Amino acid sequence: MDSVDMEVVRTATRWLREGHRALLVAVVKTWGSSPRMPGSLLAVREDGVAVGSVSGGCIEDDLIAQVRRAGIVEHLPRTLRYGISADEAHRFGLPCGGTIELVLEPLSGASGMAQLLDALQAGRLVKRTLDMATGEVQLAAAFATDALRFDGATLQTVLGPRYRLLVIGGGQLSQYLTRMAIGLDYQVTVCDPREEYADVWDVPDAVLVRDMPDDIVMAMRLDERSAVVALTHDPKLDDLALMEALRTPAFYIGALGSRRNNDARRARLREFDLDDEQISRMKGPAGLHIGSRTPPEIAISILAELTAAKNGVGVPSQMQVRYAKAGRDGSISSCAIQ
Known part of the structure; x- marks a missing residue:
């Protein structure tokens, strides 16, 4: 986990504490070259304020524009792909044939962000498992050999001093x-x-x-x-x-x-x-x-x-x-x- 992603967790936790709605975006898979690796995080607040990075900037801009236009209407996580077509790959700054798959997770008090932040600040390595069907989150101690896993039903991310x-x-x-x-x-x-x-x-x-x-x-x-x-x-x-x-x-x-x-x-x-x-x-x-x-x-x-x-x-x-x-x-x- 790099310092950019740690700042995402810290900022998203603060937004929730202040009563804002927020969307946590995670890179779960890439095809071809990609500016950011799987596990990279972006958080977008209900008014379009964002922290973090999942690409070179164009995908972030598109996600922010969607939130500003429609707000955060999701109540459950969903997947989103960019770069499936050559035109879309070019539009979002991806190499020819490149594709990036994201999980968009609407955060709430049940997302475990405060507990996650406490564990990370204590220097612990944490495995965070998100149930795509319910939005429920489980936190557990992780091992150095654990890695990101996504099978469409659950998303497992590993955060902390890897x-x-x-x-x-x-x-x-x-x-x-x-x-x-x-x-x-x-x-x-x-x-x-x-x-x-x-x-x-x-x-x-x-x-x-x-x-x-x-x-x-x-x-x-x-x-x-x-x-x-x-x-x-x-x-x-x-x-x-x-x-x-x-x-x-x-x-x-x-x-x-x-x-x-x-x-x-x-x-x-x-x-x-x-x-x-x-x-x-x-x-x-x-x-x-x-x-x-x-x-x-x-x-x-x-x-x-x-x-x-x-x-x-x-x-x-x-x-x-x-x-x-x-x-x-x-x-x-x-x-x-x-």
């Missing part, structure tokens, strides 16, 4: 990385047992833990929606986290440091009975080569690579720090220039 990030180290770079990751809707845990760093940590929206990194990795039970970034430069901490993380299905595992230090780290990891395939999963030096020098820029570099991995986008070798800097002076550390 991705987790474990950051090893509580230094200045970690604070910038953590703040940015929270803005990208990651549920962030920061691990640093060193008192000199943990005692001055000031990112309240991240969970700070003081246990040893390998214990934290095992306790978190990292899955395919988990990422790990090691930033301490201390092998006693970074290596402990990496040796356990590389055994998990985490989608991204990265470590800061120079190319030389990361080569030495790879050699040490082999001593922990990790094979070459497991070790090759580590991004080290972490980040994309964008000329970054300051801690905020380095944080952007790492999160750019992490985002590409999350979205299944391959990064050319010339953009990876390890290969892009292969021809540069090896004395320049990747923690100084990304």
